[in-house]
Amino acid sequence: MNPDNDLPNHFELLATDGAARTGRLTTPHGVVRTPAFMPVGTAGAMKGMHWREVRDAGADIVLGNTYHLMLRPSAERIAALGGLQKFTGWNGPMLTDSGGFQVMSLSDLRKVTENAVTFRSHIDGAKVELSPERSIEVQRLLGSDIAMQMDECVRLPAERADIERAMQLSLRWAERSKRAFESAPDGYMLFGIVQGGDIPQLRHASAEGLVAIGFHGYAIGGLAVGEPQAVMLAMIDETAPRLPKERPRYLMGVGTPDDILEAVKRGIDMFDCVMPTRNGRHGVAFTRFGQVNLRNARHADDPRPLDEESSWPSARNCARAYLHHLVKAGETLGAMLLSEINIAYYQFLMQGIRNAIAQGTFEEFYQRTREDWARGDI
Numbered sequence: 001m002n003p004d005n006d007l008p009n010h011f012e013l014l015a016t017d018g019a020a021r022t023g024r025l026t027t028p029h030g031v032v033r034t035p036a037f038m039p040v041g042t043a044g045a046m047k048g049m050h051w052r053e054v055r056d057a058g059a060d061i062v063l064g065n066t067y068h069l070m071l072r073p074s075a076e077r078i079a080a081l082g083g084l085q086k087f088t089g090w091n092g093p094m095l096t097d098s099g100g101f102q103v104m105s106l107s108d109l110r111k112v113t114e115n116a117v118t119f120r121s122h123i124d125g126a127k128v129e130l131s132p133e134r135s136i137e138v139q140r141l142l143g144s145d146i147a148m149q150m151d152e153c154v155r156l157p158a159e160r161a162d163i164e165r166a167m168q169l170s171l172r173w174a175e176r177s178k179r180a181f182e183s184a185p186d187g188y189m190l191f192g193i194v195q196g197g198d199i200p201q202l203r204h205a206s207a208e209g210l211v212a213i214g215f216h217g218y219a220i221g222g223l224a225v226g227e228p229q230a231v232m233l234a235m236i237d238e239t240a241p242r243l244p245k246e247r248p249r250y251l252m253g254v255g256t257p258d259d260i261l262e263a264v265k266r267g268i269d270m271f272d273c274v275m276p277t278r279n280g281r282h283g284v285a286f287t288r289f290g291q292v293n294l295r296n297a298r299h300a301d302d303p304r305p306l307d308e309e310s311s312w313p314s315a316r317n318c319a320r321a322y323l324h325h326l327v328k329a330g331e332t333l334g335a336m337l338l339s340e341i342n343i344a345y346y347q348f349l350m351q352g353i354r355n356a357i358a359q360g361t362f363e364e365f366y367q368r369t370r371e372d373w374a375r376g377d378i
């Protein structure tokens with residue numbers, strides 16, 4: 001029996017160092033080492049990468065894209081083809097978001113009612129209704145190992161009344177999402193999502209409401225939506241201690257390496273962000289010494305690789321001059337190389353974090369890593 005609710009707990013805490021934790025989350029498709037960075041697949045693919053590279057870079061779990069896949073090819077078609085793992089060839093754990101956040105950011109003509117989010121498909125303009133029940137059905141059809149409740153995320157800054165309305169609606173949708181999820185086979189998980197904007201009391205009410213309903217894990221949503229990093233970190237401080245310590249905590253949409261290090265320090269276990277692949281496609285590399293914009297002319301004659309000590313071959317072997325050329329020439333290989341270099345760096349960072357927490361040296365790791373970033377690209 002778990003102290004907080006009667007759902008099975010598939011998360012095992014291995015060590016803690018201050019508020020930071022390292023553990024293992026067991027899913028039907030494999031084990032996820034935490035703290036974990038989850039690369040974001042788009043419509044069933046990791047833009048610019050083969051799944052083999054995603055795995056070789058050290059990723060245990062990737063995100064599938066509920067919003068896109070439900071519109072094309074449709075969740076029913078993916079289910080008929082054996083589910084996302086079979087359909088995509090990624091045979092490891094997958095997490096899917098509920099789709100509501102993306103509706104709000106990607107499609108126009110959308111409306112939020114008590115029952116659902118309704119919107120027009122950006123593909124064929126068809127009217128689509130995404131209720132908590134339909135979102136759970138789609139995530140079950142996709143075969144995702146970890147599903148997210150349907151929620152409403154408010155961009156910041158926002159009026160208190162709007163933040164409160166969306167937080168309360170999300171709690172009612174949490175209840176409906178959990179009921180719709182109840183038929184899932186053992187091992188599959190559903191996470192609740194804490195809302196409440198930048199208002200501590202609303203964050204507390206949301207966290208307490210979700211814990212009372214009971215989930216396999218808890219996400220902190222409604223952040224990385226325009227607020228300064230200090231506000232994001234303050235809301236983590238208000239929320240994480242109010243979530244069951246034996247269950248996983250997932251900070252949605254975050255973030256830069258600096259965001260991740262600060263959030264791990266405050267007790268976060270899981271992250272997702274499009275930044276490594278998106279910045280890679282735009283010519284920006286993440287390295288041990290900070291970000292390097294390879295579009296910059298200063299790299300044109302530089303024979304050095306990005307990082308001679310990197311465990312990732314392309315980061316250790318490709319001359320900056322070559323990467324600069326590929327990016328300027330708009331060669332697809334440029335986007336591919338920088339995407340894999342960035343995913344590999346994020347996984348290198350996560351492995352360093354996990355090792356440091358396990359050894360009780362997270363504080364030193366935290367300080368040294370930030371100094372290396374501040375050194376900047378030599």
Ligand SMILES: Nc1nc2c(CCNCC3CCCCC3)c3[nH]c(NCCc4ccccc4)nc3cc2c(=O)[nH]1
Nearest residue numbers: 040063064065097098101153221222223224252253275
């Ligand atoms: N349900 C839900 N999802 C959220 C997401 C989407 C997380 N990524 C899903 C993933 C699924 C597959 C496709 C891609 C997205 C967020 N992303 C961000 N910030 C991103 C900030 C950002 C960072 C870099 C670049 C652009 C935007 N804040 C978020 C808050 C919430 C939230 O409250 N509720």
